[in-house]
Structure formats: C-alpha cells, structure tokens
Amino acid sequence: MRLEDLDYFLAVARLGHVGRAADSIGISQPALTKGIRRLEEELKLQLFLRTPKGMELTIPGRAFYQRSVQARRELDDAMQEAGDLHRGSIGQLRAGVTPLLAEPFFNPACIELLSQRPAAKVQVMVSLNDALIPALRQGDLDFAISSLFESATAAEFDCEPLFADRLYAAARPGHPLLNGRKIRFTDLAPYKWMLPGPQAASRRWLETRFEQHGSPPPEVTIESNASVSNLLSILHGTDLLTLVSEMTLSAHAGHDLAIVPLDDLTWHRQIGVLTRRNSYQSPLTERLLEILRQRAAARAGEVTPAPSHGVRYSAVRPRRWISGP
Numbered sequence: 001m002r003l004e005d006l007d008y009f010l011a012v013a014r015l016g017h018v019g020r021a022a023d024s025i026g027i028s029q030p031a032l033t034k035g036i037r038r039l040e041e042e043l044k045l046q047l048f049l050r051t052p053k054g055m056e057l058t059i060p061g062r063a064f065y066q067r068s069v070q071a072r073r074e075l076d077d078a079m080q081e082a083g084d085l086h087r088g089s090i091g092q093l094r095a096g097v098t099p100l101l102a103e104p105f106f107n108p109a110c111i112e113l114l115s116q117r118p119a120a121k122v123q124v125m126v127s128l129n130d131a132l133i134p135a136l137r138q139g140d141l142d143f144a145i146s147s148l149f150e151s152a153t154a155a156e157f158d159c160e161p162l163f164a165d166r167l168y169a170a171a172r173p174g175h176p177l178l179n180g181r182k183i184r185f186t187d188l189a190p191y192k193w194m195l196p197g198p199q200a201a202s203r204r205w206l207e208t209r210f211e212q213h214g215s216p217p218p219e220v221t222i223e224s225n226a227s228v229s230n231l232l233s234i235l236h237g238t239d240l241l242t243l244v245s246e247m248t249l250s251a252h253a254g255h256d257l258a259i260v261p262l263d264d265l266t267w268h269r270q271i272g273v274l275t276r277r278n279s280y281q282s283p284l285t286e287r288l289l290e291i292l293r294q295r296a297a298a299r300a301g302e303v304t305p306a307p308s309h310g311v312r313y314s315a316v317r318p319r320r321w322i323s324g325p
Contacts, residue, residue: 001042003075006068008035009047013065014138017054073139073279092121093285096132096144099227099244101271106145106301109291113284120284129227130199136274143284145292148272149201160273162296167202167267169260170244172236183262185213194222194231194242203241205267213264232257243267271296 011021011033022032040047045247057065062300097106106124112173114120125135132144137156148159171177177187195203195218221240224231229248234240235257244257273289275281 001039002035005035005039005042006072008032009039010065010072012036012048012055013057013061016056040115069317075274076139093282094123094125094140094142095129095288096125096135096146097130098132098146100229100247101127101145102126103291104231104247104251105207105271105295109288109295112234112291113288117284117287128196128200130197133274136276139276142275142279142281143289145271146272146274148270148274149199149205156277158275160275161270162272162292162298163270165269165271166246167205167243167269168246168249169241169265170235170249170257171241171260172241173256173258175239175241175258177239177260178258183260185215185262185264188218188241188260188262189215191239191241192220192221192238194224194228194234195220196224196226196228202267206243206265209264244288259261 007025008021008027011025012018015021017022018029018032020028025032036047043064045060045064046058048055050056051056086324092130095106095110102124110122110124113122125132127135129144129146129149130267132146135141136144145162147165148161177183177195189282193206196208197203198207210217218241222228222231222234228242229251232242232244235242241260249257249259273292294316
C-alpha cells in the first residue's frame, strides 16, 4: 500500500469531496482519483459511494477509515519520535490554548521554555474548545490547555487537571439586577447576554442551567467567536450580563465588574491539559508540560476565596473582594 494513497483516502473521507480533498493536499483531482482506485483495488473493497452531495463512505469504508486514522497518527508519532531522537531536545511542538488562558498562564510558560530551549519551534493555536478539540482529535495539536468538560471523553483523551477556576455571571456596577434584594433565577428573564458561540463549553453550561430551572434559553445580544474578555467595556456601558472567569476578574479587563449573587450561576471547573490517549509526546513537549505543572502548582497556592453575595471585584488589589451593590 502506498502511503500517499492512504492520505488521499483520508482527505476525501474527511472532506467528503474529491475537489476539496485534492486542493487541501495540493494535487490534481485525476491523481487523487487514481490513488483512491488503486487503494480500492488493493483492498478489493469499494470505499466510497458517489452521491449528489459528494463522496460518502461505504460501510467497509467507514470501518477502514476509523482504523486508518489511528494508524496514520501512530506513524506520524513514530516519525516524530525518530526525528526527536536524532535532534536531541531540539524540535517543534504544537499547542492549543483557549484565549482566557493564553496571556496569564500559557505565555509565561512559553517564555520560560524558550529561555531553556532557544532552538525550539512552537506552533500555537489560540481558540475556543469547539476548534481545539477537533484539532487535537485530528492530530494537528500535541496538547490543548482548556477547561476540562464532558465532551473530552476518557475514551479518546487523557485529561490532567492543573488548577481550579470559577466562572461567574457578571454585570456592571449599579446594574438594576443588583438592587440589594435576594436574586432568584426568574429575575434574570428581562436581561440579555453577551456570550461566546453556542459550541463553547461555557455557553452550553449556561443554557443547561436555564433549562434545569424551566427557563427559556438566555437571549444573546452579542455573540463572540472567541472569549468575551476583550469585549467587557461593552458590559460597563449596558445592562447586558455575561460569564466571566475569576482569572479575568483578577486582570485589568475585569476591573470593578459585579458578580451576580446567584449560586446556580457559578461554575466550579477544572483547568487542565488534554492529550490524545497514548499519544507520543516529544521531549520538548514534555518539558513545556512540566513547566505548566509547576506554574499551576504555584497558582494553586494563591487560591482566591469565593466571593460573598453582593460584591464586586477590585482590580486594584487582585484577589480581594470588596463590598458593593
């Protein structure tokens, strides 16, 4: 079996279209089609059905695809490991990180790594989980740093918790919801939200909370394809609500935001590292992961206590809560 024929097959199976697959790997459509036919003749199987919508895997084709994806990843790991052994500690790593965790957590660790390994090459993908998880699954990333959640199933990923984080509903100081009365979930109904897209874990968590309380989904006025932390000035000028991590609250962007005092809108979550189960990690990747573990351990020693009801966060004195409306 020719390795390129396997790659042609995987591209068509992934994209469902010969033309898009040929473009994605930089060959002509006739060459790709010839490779697929050659593979089918060797296997004595029909791998695809041509439909009006494109190329659809047959039942044997789907089974072959599942096995081939894993085999191709293992071959890539073997080639990378051989190259790492040849180069020693010099190499390249591919990291994914959510926007929230890039500046306060990943970036300092990356600086430390580069000071120790000046010849290292680092590829970084900064995105939400809806993009990081598929990239990790496809082998485009060595690991991802994000919140750990249910869709990262134990069957396909190893999940290593690093530190705890809390996600709060937040509003501007003086928001009419924060009028001193005890807030009930039904009090949220009149207010609109600024949230990440529907595939983000935090958005799904919030919608689940509303569903559990028998409420309609939150009405979203502003939807972001990334973290809302860069849009928080909008919150100060409107009556919108949002979800904010305590990491954002301790930064300048979270200056004086008020926490909505409702326990059911506090998500206690874990931040951690996701890797493909049993995947090879280069010495360079292992070193960065060790730096991240050390920084997480140091951070765990600086845990912020949960705020009491009716408080706002002070950016002037990080990790201190001050009373307010």
